[in-house]
Amino acid sequence: MDVLRGSELFPAQSDLYRHVFNYISSMSLKCAVELGIPDIIHNHGQPITLSDLVPALEIHPSKTSSVHRLMCLLVHSGFFSATRPAVHHINHKDGDHEDEEEAYDLTPTSRLLLKDNLSCISPMVLSMLDAALVTPWHFMGDWFRGNRGSSSTPFEIAHNMKIWEYGDQNPEFNSLFNEAMASDSGMMNWVIRDCEPVFEGLVTLVDVGGGTGLVSRIITESFPHLKCTVLDLPHVVGNLPAVGQTENMKFIGGDMFRSIPPANAVLLKTVLHSWSDDKCLEILKKCRGAIPSDGGKVIIIDAVINRNKEEHQVTEVKLFLDMLMMVMTTGRERSEKQWKKLFLEAGFRSYKITPIFGLRSLIEVFP
Numbered sequence: 001m002d003v004l005r006g007s008e009l010f011p012a013q014s015d016l017y018r019h020v021f022n023y024i025s026s027m028s029l030k031c032a033v034e035l036g037i038p039d040i041i042h043n044h045g046q047p048i049t050l051s052d053l054v055p056a057l058e059i060h061p062s063k064t065s066s067v068h069r070l071m072c073l074l075v076h077s078g079f080f081s082a083t084r085p086a087v088h089h090i091n092h093k094d095g096d097h098e099d100e101e102e103a104y105d106l107t108p109t110s111r112l113l114l115k116d117n118l119s120c121i122s123p124m125v126l127s128m129l130d131a132a133l134v135t136p137w138h139f140m141g142d143w144f145r146g147n148r149g150s151s152s153t154p155f156e157i158a159h160n161m162k163i164w165e166y167g168d169q170n171p172e173f174n175s176l177f178n179e180a181m182a183s184d185s186g187m188m189n190w191v192i193r194d195c196e197p198v199f200e201g202l203v204t205l206v207d208v209g210g211g212t213g214l215v216s217r218i219i220t221e222s223f224p225h226l227k228c229t230v231l232d233l234p235h236v237v238g239n240l241p242a243v244g245q246t247e248n249m250k251f252i253g254g255d256m257f258r259s260i261p262p263a264n265a266v267l268l269k270t271v272l273h274s275w276s277d278d279k280c281l282e283i284l285k286k287c288r289g290a291i292p293s294d295g296g297k298v299i300i301i302d303a304v305i306n307r308n309k310e311e312h313q314v315t316e317v318k319l320f321l322d323m324l325m326m327v328m329t330t331g332r333e334r335s336e337k338q339w340k341k342l343f344l345e346a347g348f349r350s351y352k353i354t355p356i357f358g359l360r361s362l363i364e365v366f367p
């Protein structure tokens, strides 16, 4: 094996360390959300200096001096920007004084963490970085080697149960997870009206695995002629406030593997990526039975991996999601070829992919 020369050695070490310590960026982001830093900056109405930020944080006085270090990393990672006022006096005796003059502002990324907006994805940060979802990664090697019997996922090795049972038995995790799923759907609000042709002619829609119903709410608000039924597991829809139910939207607790109520169309948003091909076929065949052969359709919102045509960063996120599905569920992210195979095997005749939701595409599948 070639030995790395000096000029390659240290960049390689630095590159490796960057990957090893990438979780520090994720965990610092989680901490920023827990401390409410994005909203504090937003409510300040202008870039905030450290001396204004610190008193606004509910932190122990002994931790005051550490905030600057947290902000340094968050700025470096692009979550916040740091600007210096045009005129300022630097106290050369005290190097820190220069840093205190920095004022922090939001970036497009941290704007997505602001609470009072429909596109807020803070619950996603808190849920995906919750210990329940971080611990299973420690068992990935064991899972590959088969050291822990026949557990189907590293999640199952870590928690002795599947993720959906875990949600049933841990109400706090259940709420956090459902909130995260809803927050992931909030951004659909900005583009759903562009999907008019997709919903044209439909009168009824079943949102299978629809969680707390945010997607259906966005759809019924945009297309008031549609009546939506949200089907999800009883522990997900059981405790929802009655206000969620409207004339155009109702909830049903059930199991999509047993029965899906009939409708003109079935919606599956980020549901199929949680399941193996065999299970997806079961779900798709049930969907096929729930819709009319003439004019019915299944509408899937999920990622389509297209490694040759999309930006490196987009593919990277999709590959992260694919690994996430491998570790937490028995599912996967799929390429168009893999989707097509599933559709044909489930008895559908054609499909149309519209890449409209950033990482996710809208796929219409026709019987």
Ligand SMILES: C[S@@+](CC[C@H](N)C(=O)[O-])C[C@H]1O[C@@H](n2cnc3c(N)ncnc32)[C@H](O)[C@@H]1O
Pocket (backbone or CB within 6 Å): 164, 181, 182, 184, 185, 208, 209, 210, 211, 212, 215, 231, 232, 233, 236, 254, 255, 256, 257, 268, 269, 270, 271, 274
């Ligand atoms: C990744 S979440 C997606 C939620 C929602 N569609 C969204 O995008 O916000 C998958 C959903 O499938 C639901 N689910 C899992 N197993 C199910 C089953 N057997 N029957 C119905 N829903 C199920 C979960 O409870 C969860 O709400």
